Amino acid sequence: MELSDLDMQVDDVSLNQPFAFKLAGKVSGDPFSVDGKIGPVGDLAALDAACLPLQAHVKIDRLALAPYQALLGAWPTQLGPVDQAALGVDARVEQRPDGVRVTTGQASLKSALTLAAQWKIEMPDGQSVTVEQAGLAVDGQHVLDANGKLGNLTTDPSHQFTLDSAQLPRTWLARLRPPPRLLPLRRSRRARLRRARGSAACVRSWSAGLRARGSAGCRRSR
Secondary structure (H helix, E strand, C coil): CCEEEEEEEEECCCCCCCEEEEEEEEECCEEEEEEEEECCCCCHHHCCHHHCCEEEEEEEEEEECHHHHHHHCCCCHHHCCHHHCEEEEEEEEEECCCCCEEEEEEEEEECCCEEEEEEEEEEEECCEEEEEEEEEEECCEEEEEEEEEEECCCCCCEEEEEEEECCCCHHHHHCCCCCCCCCCCCHHHHHHHHHHHHHHHHHHHHHHHHHHHHHHHHHHHC
16 A cells, blocks of 8 residues: 555644644545544643544545455455455544544445445444444445444453345345356366266267178178
């Protein structure tokens, strides 16, 4: 990943009042932007970054995934070639003075299939996550809604979720199945097939010889 063409603007910086900022640039050649507000920062000596008030809007119209193939690992065949896929993100992030973090947004993956996700997630503290609402659509077809909680993230993680899927026709689901894989024939099986073909060829040759001799005998008897 390479960041380039970075441009940052900060307006009316103050430790006692929120101030606006804008950041733009390119990541691996694709443009992105972040804008929002920070503060009030307060006393720098007592600053706790985990409680620093922050509002940010992150937007990436199109992020090509080809440069990240090594990071993506196994790529589902239903999505087509990864070097033709691209991700779009439009998200808002808020951190409150009490340390609560909230994020809302949507993301889309353009590939052989078009996946669209949207969410609203809250982190009351460093130990839990509340998914107030999350949804997924595939090629414009609403597929899934989810909500629930994750707890004890750094000790003994637990989860409780509710999933609600839409009614999907089998014909629509069929195109999401991975293509069948043709398994290579084992060597012994290939050898048996070759022997079988050879035996069939010998039988055909022997039958043809018998027919030829029979025809010759008929001509001599005449």
